Amino acid sequence: MNVLVAVSSKHGSTREIGGWITDVLHANGIAAELADADDVGSVEPYGAVVVGSAIYMGRWLAPARDLVTREADAVRARPAWLFSSGPLGAGIDDAADAAEGDRLLGLVGGRDHRVFAGRAVRDEMGFGERAILRMVKQPYGDHRDRAAVEAWAVSIAEALAATPALVR
Numbered sequence: 001m002n003v004l005v006a007v008s009s010k011h012g013s014t015r016e017i018g019g020w021i022t023d024v025l026h027a028n029g030i031a032a033e034l035a036d037a038d039d040v041g042s043v044e045p046y047g048a049v050v051v052g053s054a055i056y057m058g059r060w061l062a063p064a065r066d067l068v069t070r071e072a073d074a075v076r077a078r079p080a081w082l083f084s085s086g087p088l089g090a091g092i093d094d095a096a097d098a099a100e101g102d103r104l105l106g107l108v109g110g111r112d113h114r115v116f117a118g119r120a121v122r123d124e125m126g127f128g129e130r131a132i133l134r135m136v137k138q139p140y141g142d143h144r145d146r147a148a149v150e151a152w153a154v155s156i157a158e159a160l161a162a163t164p165a166l167v168r
């Protein structure tokens with residue numbers, strides 16, 4: 001099994017989530033490769049794909065969105081999972097945050113799309129980013145739930161183990 005875990009991240013926290021997912025797949029005996037979506041030309045070499053992006057102003061970052069859209073036919077032919085990372089503070093169940101990942105999931109007929117809480121560090125933000133976070137009253141801090149991410153990754157490993165015909 002060779003799983004692509006492709007991410008788009010501006011400040012690094014979504015890339016780190018991709019790393020947690022990759023580590024869980026490895027721990028379950030599955031070969032997996034973490035890559036920036038920007039660096040992925042094709043998903044053809046992979047038996048399954050996980051693509052994730054940070055959410056900015058309700059949208060995925062362009063490299064992850066473009067990868068899923070450009071490679072839609074090839075992604076559809078494989079087991080695929082998508083995740084979004086963004087919400088800060090209490091709720092991770094805002095439909096607006098899930099919208100783009102849900103739309104892309106439909107495009108590729110993927111197995112699941114999950115929204116995970118994100119991280120915002122004041123010192124890493126530019127003036128514009130700070131102004132927007134102030135405006136939408138989002139709190140700084142690392143709100144990520146590593147256990148939730150790892151549990152999701154275990155469910156991916158279990159699904160892949162149940163589809164051995166797809167193992168390469």
Ligand SMILES: Cc1cc2nc3c(=O)[nH]c(=O)nc-3n(C[C@H](O)[C@H](O)[C@H](O)COP(=O)(O)O)c2cc1C
Pocket residue numbers: 008009010011012013014015054055056057058059085086087088097117118119120125128129130132133
């Ligand atoms: C300018 C700005 C806009 C954002 N817009 C959203 C948003 O629309 N929805 C959301 O859930 N999170 C939003 N966030 C939070 C980010 O998605 C969150 O900080 C995320 O973890 C960043 O991931 P990264 O470190 O991989 O770039 C926004 C953050 C900034 C700075």
